[in-house]
Amino acid sequence: MTAVDSMRPAIATVRAVRRETADVVTIRLDHGDRSDAFEPGQFHMLYAFGAGEVPISVSGRPARGGGVEHTIRAVGATTRALCRLRRGGTVGVRGPFGTAWPVEEARGRDVVLVAGGIGLAPLRPVIQRIIAERELYGRVTVLYGARTPDDILFEADLARWRGRFDLQVGVTVDHADASWRGHVGVVTTLLTDVDLDPDACLAILCGPEVMMRFTAAELEARGIPRREIWVSLERNMHCGVGLCGHCQMGPELVCRRGPVYRLDHVGRLLGVREV
Amino acid sequence: MPRHRPIETALAEHPFLAGLEARHVELLAGCARNIRFAASERIFESGGAADDFYLLRSGRVALEVHVPGRGPVTLQTLDPPDVLGWSWLVPPYRWQYDARTVEATAAFALDGKCLRGKCEDDHELGYQLYRRFLPVVQSRLQSTRMQMLDVFAASPAGGDAP
Amino acid sequence: MSDPAGDARALDVDGLDRLIAALSERGFAPHGPIVRDGSIVWGPLRGVADLPAGWTLEQDAGRCQLVRRGDGALFGWAVGPDSPKRLFLPPSLQLFTARRDDEGGFALDPPAPAPGPIALIGARPCEIAAIAVQDRVLLGSEHTDAHYRARRDEAFIVAAHCGEPGGTCFCVSADTGPSARSGFDLALTELHGDGEHTFVIEVATERGAAVLEAVPHRAATGDEIARAAAVVTGAASRMGRELETDGLRELLYGCREHPRWDEIAARCLGCANCTMVCPTCFCTSVSDLTDITGATAWRERSWDSCFTMDFSYIHGGSVRPSVGARYRHWITHKLASWHDQFDESGCVGCGRCITWCPVAIDITAEVVGLRSDGSPPPRTRTAGFRV
Incomplete structure (x- = not known):
């Protein structure tokens, strides 16, 4: 039986990393066709290998190039691991989930x-x-x-x-x-x-x-x-x-x-x- | 020679005084003057005699407190049509904070010392001023409480997160 | 068989044993009540010999004791601490394994093959109702729990209507028992005494009929059918507890500031026993772990409880730091907000939370308490519960 497992992340590649402030980073993720499939207000569950998974709202589309951006504040072990990601790195993605802005x-x-x-x-x-x-x-x-x-x-x-x-x-x-x-x-x-x-x-x-x-x-x-x-x-x-x-x-x-x-x-x- | 509008007209148009009776505007005008400050100019200093208040017309003013070792810390900025200063209403009539312009600022300065006397003589005027100042005090208090909560801090309660 | 809802059949003890074997031959892993750890729990079943013949569980608030009945009844007890929940929603489950690759990225191992189907032998009506409640939670919306589905989808269920309610049972109030109405393939009612030991069997599905065809059985007599009905009506009249459900949702939404919460908080240990034994509680947490080299990582999902401090943690702290607020959340969810979320109650009246509470907090008594002191005197202290 091959039911869709909503608890199983897809793998996305980090295409770009931009430091916003001392503890906030924006990462651009590319997970193929699904990168574009979100509504403003929805969030993804982002998984840092071995560290954990956290809900992070989509923070927009990049000015140019494909993918989807997430802006993450380093407040704990998982978010710190996500903020340490470099270009070319890998992250697990589930979603998008939740309701959208009107x-x-x-x-x-x-x-x-x-x-x-x-x-x-x-x-x-x-x-x-x-x-x-x-x-x-x-x-x-x-x-x-x-x-x-x-x-x-x-x-x-x-x-x-x-x-x-x-x-x-x-x-x-x-x-x-x-x-x-x-x-x-x-x-x-x-x-x-x-x-x-x-x-x-x-x-x-x-x-x-x-x-x-x-x-x-x-x-x-x-x-x-x-x-x-x-x-x-x-x-x-x-x-x-x-x-x-x-x-x-x-x-x-x-x-x-x-x-x-x-x-x-x-x-x-x-x-x-x-x- | 440039034509100046009478100060009553300009005062009556300031949102802080909206709805004030003409006779009270006239009374206020007797204690008011136009004033301009350059950028980064000190308007008053904590401890000084609070004998004026200001209705802002343009520019921006910062309320500051001097913290030893940190220098001046901005508590709040005021933009038109905010009112600057209410220590003139409360004994012992001393400024609590420093006020400094962030940019060139124009205002009406009102002579609080003179107005205190007029309010004593005309309680209706006093009431009209108090009912305009109380919301200002409430809003400053509200802002201060929100700032105290420091809601944007990484861990408001000091804990760690995922 | 063209008419799955045919007339009642009858099996003897040997027939029930053969039924278990027939299910096993058809690829089901039979599970049923067995005596273990001084209680009756769900476990793998090889045959009738594994069933708790002659045992019962004496239950009251904060108390459960395994004792001899003095006869050979196989289903002469109500429910033990665990329920089929653990078979469909395992207490701990590995969701995936991920491995670092040579480029510094990682990939997930292929999903583990789905486990084979389970057959439940002797599921109680309240347990079957609880399965339906969990089905709604875990399978009833857009996103479903694939792991639960893999275990649940093909499961074969033989219900056992209740003849012996426990001291904390209130399925009549919850309208889930003592006889099961749906959600099973076959249902049995045990008739025993005076040398008789018969199971009156009700057939509910095609596949239930097909399995029954494979074992020796006969039509139930009119007398047997009547006595089977009397067994459950007798059970209905001997419920250990009662819960008035009228207006319960409104009551709980309306009593946030009731002094009773402080009083419960003074007794409640926040131990989470009630949520672990509850057959509908579905909350889980995931933990992401790695091996010591950091090359392999995996995600584990475990049962969690709204009684733990970390359960509602958001950055900065717990949303419900006090025990009183956590009890209030739990009971309000069960009896009130469950209706808003899933259009039904989250309580099936099995009484486990009462039996297994170490300090004997009784959900039915708390509801009475919340009802009776309806208009508390004005309190000066409104903030906080005893933690």
């Missing part, structure tokens, strides 16, 4: 994307998609909060996005010394400068749960209904396909019904202790 629902609307920390990575493919079909969207705003100026991801992309007349881009950091000439303050403070039309706007949030909660509260205070706010949740994942039970949040199996959720579907679970 790119189609966003067409014809104003889109506000708010990212915190490594949360910019899962939003990058949405931004790339929006730019590729820019005429289909209304006003598009990208707000990004990082810990310090040294932690800012995708600086080249941010510079390019800022240079466009059809994107409003705001960047802020939580902590900086006097050499930083940009904005200092939490990411919600950037919203003050954004002209929001509650009837036309769809918001996409990605970052630590606390950051998304406060951003969502600010957006709601500005009149945007919960059904127009989308978030991406983080839970422990082992299988990625709803079979191992680890990623439960209340009734949700986050890997299968998420990680991308409409806020009105999970909002009652955000901020609930130990759910």
